[in-house]
Amino acid sequence: MTTSGTCPRTGTAPWSTPWRPGWTCATTGRWPGWTSRREAWPSRRSRGRRRPARTSWSRSPLGALKNDVPRFVPPLPPERTGAVHRLGFGRYEKVALAFDEAFWRRAGWSHLVLFPPEATEPAAWVFDLDAFGAGPVLVCHTFHSATGHLAGAPPAAAASRVTDMLSAALGAPCPEPVAVAVTGWAEDPYTSGAYTHVPPGSSNADPDLLGTPVAGRLLFAGEHTQSARLGYADGAMTSGVREAKRLLGTSTVALGRLTDRA
Known part of the structure; x- marks a missing residue:
């Protein structure tokens, strides 16, 4: 297991490594049922099972991202962390x-x-x-x-x-x-406030940037990842729909009631 954030097979960062069948680039953090690091090798451990993955999806609130939760290894690109710190996140x-x-x-x-x-x-x-x-x-x-x-x-x-x-x-x-x-x-350490706002020094371009994938493989969703409905529950939901369509490569997705799965 590596601690440097590089792939043990290629020596490159997960964001820049072309995906191959069976490889993974999994966003993980200190959350119940999650591991505490991102791995970029043939498989990852998740709740006792090993799963291949080519895309990861982060739904951490902006307040958590400001506190480096989850911890990204390697770090997110500077323009991404800059947007995270420029945007405001208050108490409501x-x-x-x-x-x-x-x-x-x-x-x-x-x-x-x-x-x-x-x-x-x-x-x-x-x-x-x-x-x-x-x-x-x-x-x-x-x-x-x-x-x-x-x-x-x-x-x-x-x-x-x-x-x-x-x-x-x-x-x-x-x-x-x-x-x-x-x-x-x-x-709550996994939210650290509510909700996102655009203070002086920031702009609507910042939440829109947070809604774009990193290297096409690390996806982000949440009310802070779009400027149209910043701070609203429907903004969070529509961002999830956006990323589901991106992940599935489809123009539409069907919404319905969640069912229990074995």
């Missing part, structure tokens, strides 16, 4: 509150913008999922400068902050939620 968390009923509808409310009492604190967007037929659920979107209130806090504390703002806006006590869910993307 959500607090979802489920209630017995959509009490806010009685006040004539639906989607809301809540302003905390502190003048220096940013507003929060609250989306009414009941308006979309998903039941009596409010989802509070908390932006970068306010996410410190959620960092390391238990879900009950995050819920109390939102219900306190709702009570102040209603002028009456807010009912207790029956269920609470809080994201923690910033604390």
Whole structure:
């Protein structure tokens, strides 16, 4: 096994080595069920099995790539790492509150913008999922400068902050939620935040560059690999469709429900 990132048969880097039947160039990292290196020799070990491969596909979020997760051996080309570091990746968390009923509808409310009492604190967007037929659920979107209130806090504390703002806006006590869910993307080492944005010094060309293959063999997908829908779930999905078509060499792919496989 090599640690230099070169093929033991040719002495060249995987990106520049022409693929041969049975060879592999596999993007791997410190993820559950994955190995901890990329190999470029006749086969690779994966969950106890050895599989040949000619193309690899990375779906690591931009925050993980900024932290060198997974570790690419050899390193990605400089123009690729430059785009990774130029793009911004912030903190954006959500607090979802489920209630017995959509009490806010009685006040004539639906989607809301809540302003905390502190003048220096940013507003929060609250989306009414009941308006979309998903039941009596409010989802509070908390932006970068306010996410410190959620960092390391238990879900009950995050819920109390939102219900306190709702009570102040209603002028009456807010009912207790029956269920609470809080994201923690910033604390997750395999995401390190959310979502991608284009700061000064970067441009839309950077995410588009991240969506192009390295040497035609290492593919990338994710919301950060295209500029049309940067930061959105549908942007991530369409990037996956794009790479599936590239991988299969087809102009279309069929989408359907995943099924359990033995």
